[in-house]
Amino acid sequence: MIHRMKRLVAAAALVAFAGAASADPKLIEIASFGEHPALNEVAEGFKARMAELGYTEGKDVRYEFRHANFDRTLVPQLLQQVEAQHPDMIFAITTGLNQAAVRGITNKSIPIVFGAVVDPVVAGIVPDWQHGSAWSTGASMLPNFDASFDYLKQVMPGIKKVGTLFNPGEDNDTSNMELIQKAAAKAGLEIVAVPVDNANDLPQRVQSFAGKVDAIFLIQSNIVQTSVPVVAQVAQRIRLPLFNSVFAPDLKGQLAGFHAISYLKNGQHAADIADRILKGEKSADIAPYVPQTVDFESYVSPEGLAAVGLTVPDALKDSPWILK
Template identity: 80%
Template sequence: MNLKSVLLAAAFFAVSLVVAHAEPKLISIASFGEHPALNQVAEGFKTRMTALGYVEGTDVTYDFQHANFDRSLIPQVLQQVEAKHPALILAITTGLNQAAVRGITDKSIPIVFGAVVDPVVAGIVPDWQHGSAWSTGASMLPDFDATFVYLKQVLPEAKKIGTLFNPGEDNDATNMKLIQEAAAKAGIEVVGVPVDNANDLPQRVQSFAGQVDGIFLIQSNIVQTAVPVVAQVAQRIKLPLFNSVFAPDLADQMAGFHAISYLKNGEHAADIADRILKGEKPADIAPYVPQPEDFDSYVSPKGLAAVGLTVPDALKDSPWILK
């Protein structure tokens, strides 16, 4: 081979390396369904990845798929995700993550979870200090001690608070355990009403009439996808309704929110994804536990007025007030 041929071959090899290096990494985002809160996890993730230096189209590309809140479609979604051989999967919600841990056969693909309350109880990670061999992420573990501090300021006379939960969901089981423990410390009784079918929600909300002083909705998929229905019934029976998910479009129907930020949850998931893409093993990364700054408190004067209540004097100048 003459010198010219050698130089041409070297140049071709160098160009090949540049092209290979420039190939963007595919990140698959798989969600249980499209919902404003769950979409915020994906939005927060992508925004934070950009801030961390991952330019979309150059360094990374994203593929988004969801199961339309239909459990029977989750295996199909995961098969489609795995077939694209992504560099990493962001899996949103507990049920979808549980299915991904079982159903993704290529264990070289790391899975970062978002919108999962308790990944330990769900069997996604072994404990709060470690990820599994291929999965870790950002949890949404609630702070119900802070929730009851908030509720006692908005409803100073409240003795009983109602909530709805799906007994078949691991997220809901953890939420109910934690809310009962926090309520006992706060001197408030929690009345939990089970619901495993969204069609039963109006009747179950109606059952709170005359039994509780207010309703607080936990992070339950079955409830959060039907909050407008719950709000209508709560207003009809004159009970103030509070949510653990901030929904500005429902501010006039809700008495208030003590809500974890789904946007920040996505940002924390991106921080973990960045560490994995840079070579850290998921097993060496502890799941993220929400801090006080990950929660927001709001009070809706219109929502309180709709059920015959007013903002307590002590809160009238509070930054919590929604205008």
């Protein structure tokens, strides 16, 4: 009798093991506002970190990537396609897409992890910085403009006025502008902010900085970041150094430097949160990730400075910030 029971237990264990082994991998839908090197890095960082955490692609998890080609009118259709796949999780990239997902995904049992969101509280994605919502939490890209201005003062000693561009219709940009104004006041700098809600207007808006600022620093704005080469071309023409909050090594000949949050690390931090949810934690119990000092990178481009008649300060000539 005892031997028979042992055989039954062993058989049941084998059945359970076979069922677990044959279980379909979890589907994570990655939805982005558009394809851009920085936003793609968020997705790449997410997938790479998930692999480090033990999720083998094709076995434990599979990914479907979709984007709206930076067209707001396509977002509802994109989200319908995502939800129709009945995913185990959605990884949504950018503030606007997450706002739309929170409203538009009707199946609230699907957890939404966000990436590339500056301020999820102001955007209405989570209730506060200590909690996620019932179905959403993730990794923020809250900037550190105090550090950015410390960086600018080292690259350009004597700097007084900084120009920036923003889209007044984007919550992401509104949050950035509030933070940058506060940091500028602490740093003794003046911000000259120029609104732009259409990419076609960028050349004219950048031109308006001529003679009014010492440098231009670009925030994490979708409308601006998708057109940085255009901004750089005009900035060089009016002889103004251009600095960016997004690192783009291919533009080092056109930009003077970068004080940038790592989009790759943002995706990695989002994956850490996704792992916790997949293991049973509730989104509401997971605080959004706030970037730390190690999440930012500083670079200076001698070539980009030279393009507008400037040189690297002596104090930085041996700095690890220098791009070769």
